[in-house]
Amino acid sequence: MSQSASGDAIIRTKSLTKAFADHLVVEDVDLEVRPQEIFGLIGPNGAGKSTLIKMLTTLLPSTSGEASIAGFDLRREARRVRANIGYVPQLLSADGALTGYENLLLSTRLYLIPRRERDVRIREALEMSGLGDAADRLAQHYSGGMLRRLEITQSTMHRPPLLIMDEPTVGLDPVAREAIWSHIRDLRGHFGTTILITTHVMEEVEALCDRVGILHGGKLEKVGTPNELKAEIGPDATLDDVFARIAGEDMANVDNYGDARLARRSANAHG
């Protein structure tokens, strides 16, 4: 299941573009994510992060451009791409009406993990995510942090070389957030998983990301390590300054209603 990338990048896009009607939401994005790095995608609301993620996870067809994920062509080999990625949406993707164990069982079946391995793998994954004691409780009774860990776990049951997460810690308290961060680091440590996250939290970027890409107005404006980006602004600059420099320009004229609605609902679900 986990064929690794041919070539060196696990995500490589070339002029990837998405247009809705005549509006370019993602424009000519050339993104390269290297194996085993944690890559953070930041940018103001409406910058095109979610749209880019939807394209990379095969949920949304691109308008033009090319992309290969884990060595497979995003358009022509969508099923193989899907078999090689895990995706944790911003929304609540664990099924609250199922227990933790059942949620994971569903994933092992959907990803065709052989029957005799399923139980062992689920037990191991539950241990690793600290959900062992809650395995037989309905997920709707989980706390926000537990739900997130369950969601990350169900998205990695097939041990994908690439895990994509959309704002993984939105709505979580600081302790739960720390737990998610260490869980993410563990995944990379144990399985060599490459991780792409979107976030608005600069603290998260500092804590997790090897490299950062800044998306603005649908374009990938800058890519670099957090230190490189800070150094460009000034000796004492923080990532918040970097973000404000890029995003500050046109915060006022974006229609953010949809984004706000999504973020709040997700925050409610996980809070």
Next chain:
Amino acid sequence: MDKSIPARVLDYATEVHAVADAELRKLRHDPSELLTRAIQPAIWLVLFGEVMAQVRGLGSDQGSYLDFLAPGILAQSVLFAAIFYGIAAIWERDLGVLHRYMVSPAPRSALVLGKAISSAVRGLSQAVVVYLLALVLGIAVDLNPVDLLAVAGLIALGSALFSTFSLIIACLVKTRERFMGIGQVLTMPIFFASNAIYPIDIMPDWLKAVSLANPLTYQVDALRTLMLTGGVSKFGLGIDCFMLAVITIVLVGIAARLYPRLTT
């Protein structure tokens, strides 16, 4: 992924089962919906049925109107349970659960089929309720095991058909509000433009034509044959099953195409 054909069939079955089993586990955790769904067929049979039985001219020559009505109400309760499957799909989309299905490598038709099968099991639970009611009301129910099995098969097929139809509507309208409106508008014509509560023969010609294009008509016709002692099919069981199977396959094909649209 370059596997032999039997291995691929097995994989497909695993993924269909994954979806169906998840739905059934949810039902097991909270079966209250099965009870509330039992109320509607009871109302139709006891209130509507008992009164309409007094009207001469309805029903067949052989049996009472209640006998005629029971298979129709069975089909109806299955239809009403299945037709709101689409709203569950929209609900899953709004939550985010659907995204997780859509990013998995499972073929879309396997996802659709899994949902259809879980709907079939719900339908079967409806059938048990209607059979019990029918026995209590003294309807001439045929309890021959072979016929019971055949009824179960028909219920499953009908549930799969209408739940998939409902899923297609959900993929087109995409919001719960619109679906609620359309769901009502669709169920009534499907129900009334069929032979569920009156024979086709007394319909005006244009309505006859509509009801012949209505899959519910074929389901009710087959149920009438199998559920009642001495039931007679109007079209023949072969035609009934053929129509239901073909329509189901076509709908699953369409739904598999449209389902991914929900998460874009």
